[in-house]
Amino acid sequence: MNTHSIRQEFLGGALAIAPLIAAVLPIGLVFGALAVTKGLSPAEATLMSALVFAGGSQFVAMDIWTHPAAWMGVGFATLLVNIRHVLMSASLATGMQAFTPRQKLFAMLFLADEIWAMAEFRVRAAQLTPAWFAGLAVPFYLAWVASALAGASLGALLGDPVLLGLDFAFPAVFIVLIMGFWKGRRTGAVLIASGTAAVVTQHVLPGVWYIAAGAVCGLIVALVLDRQETSGVAP
Amino acid sequence: MSVTAPTVFAILAMAAATVLTRVGGLVLVRYVSLSPGRRRAIETIPPAVLMAVVAPTAFVTGPAETLACAVTAIAALRLPMLVSVILGVGCVAALRAAGF
Numbered sequence: 001m002n003t004h005s006i007r008q009e010f011l012g013g014a015l016a017i018a019p020l021i022a023a024v025l026p027i028g029l030v031f032g033a034l035a036v037t038k039g040l041s042p043a044e045a046t047l048m049s050a051l052v053f054a055g056g057s058q059f060v061a062m063d064i065w066t067h068p069a070a071w072m073g074v075g076f077a078t079l080l081v082n083i084r085h086v087l088m089s090a091s092l093a094t095g096m097q098a099f100t101p102r103q104k105l106f107a108m109l110f111l112a113d114e115i116w117a118m119a120e121f122r123v124r125a126a127q128l129t130p131a132w133f134a135g136l137a138v139p140f141y142l143a144w145v146a147s148a149l150a151g152a153s154l155g156a157l158l159g160d161p162v163l164l165g166l167d168f169a170f171p172a173v174f175i176v177l178i179m180g181f182w183k184g185r186r187t188g189a190v191l192i193a194s195g196t197a198a199v200v201t202q203h204v205l206p207g208v209w210y211i212a213a214g215a216v217c218g219l220i221v222a223l224v225l226d227r228q229e230t231s232g233v234a235p
Numbered sequence: 236m237s238v239t240a241p242t243v244f245a246i247l248a249m250a251a252a253t254v255l256t257r258v259g260g261l262v263l264v265r266y267v268s269l270s271p272g273r274r275r276a277i278e279t280i281p282p283a284v285l286m287a288v289v290a291p292t293a294f295v296t297g298p299a300e301t302l303a304c305a306v307t308a309i310a311a312l313r314l315p316m317l318v319s320v321i322l323g324v325g326c327v328a329a330l331r332a333a334g335f
Binding site: 020023041043044047048051053054056061068069070071072074075076079085089090092093105109111113116117162163164165166168171172176177178182191193195198210214217218219222223230 | 238241243244245247248251254256260261272274276277278279281285286289292293295300304307308312315320324326327331
């Protein structure tokens with residue numbers, strides 16, 4: 001691939017992720033502001049965004065943060081919240097034929113939900129190239145880290161993020177991404193299974209098991225529907 | 236701009252856990268063969284995962300969040316991504332201000 005087409009691919013990825021960057025900025029700001037109220041310094045909040053780079057688990061960590069920080073509790077909660085990334089990287093890996101093994105490994109380190117979703121869309125439409133993926137990852141990563149620093153530094157000036165509805169930007173982004181994966185009734189059945197399992201599990205089990213439970217139940221329903229289809233039973 | 240050791244250890248533990256999950260899928264597909272049926276099932280993982288994350292907000296938190304989730308989802312059928320997110324955020328702010 002020549003320099004010109006590499007630049008084209010990078011720009012394509014950057015354009016695709018642009019609306020999600022606009023949506024993630026308020027989320028990053030809220031995270032930074034929240035982290036400071038939990039006793040983290042702006043440097044620590046920014047370090048967390050830079051090294052962890054997984055919004056959902058960072059918010060959960062803030063929820064259970066103690067002083068001094070308990071690395072085991074926070075680490076385990078992060079593992080549970082992010083266990084979905086195992087499925088996400090397995091799924092995306094099947095569409096990464098244009099990547100060398102080393103590129104694949106490096107790309108996976110930046111597998112935030114939004115980047116991953118846009119990469120999955122790309123796999124369905126055309127070939128996903130490393131340059132396209134970099135176009136997704138680089139600007140989004142920088143926006144996430146910079147917004148955490150800004151939020152932590154200016155936290156008090158932001159006002160109450162809950163009153164402004166900014167905390168809702170996170171679920172709103174997820175809903176928009178879900179709608180992008182809609183493919184008819186089969187998707188509907190998977191969503192109902194996943195949503196129901198998540199709500200029930202959250203009710204009966206403490207912590208964040210509900211994410212893993214919902215994902216697994218959605219997958220089971222998909223497998224059952226496929227089996228019925230192949231054995232000739234009407235779905 | 237202070238950085239304390241327990242906080243850095245906690246951040247490193249979180250980072251290690253996240254890297255483990257993100258690289259884990261690569262290891263998984265190396266040892267599990269992918270038939271067309273399995274591949275089709277894997278394609279349903281994305282919406283299932285995202286749904287599990289938002290379900291408590293969408294159905295348990297309160298009427299303002301439930302309504303705003305519905306508005307966001309309907310908007311996403313027709314409108315660009317960012318517009319849908321802004322509509323959802325505006326909707327939740329308005330409903331909360333109205334006392335829901």
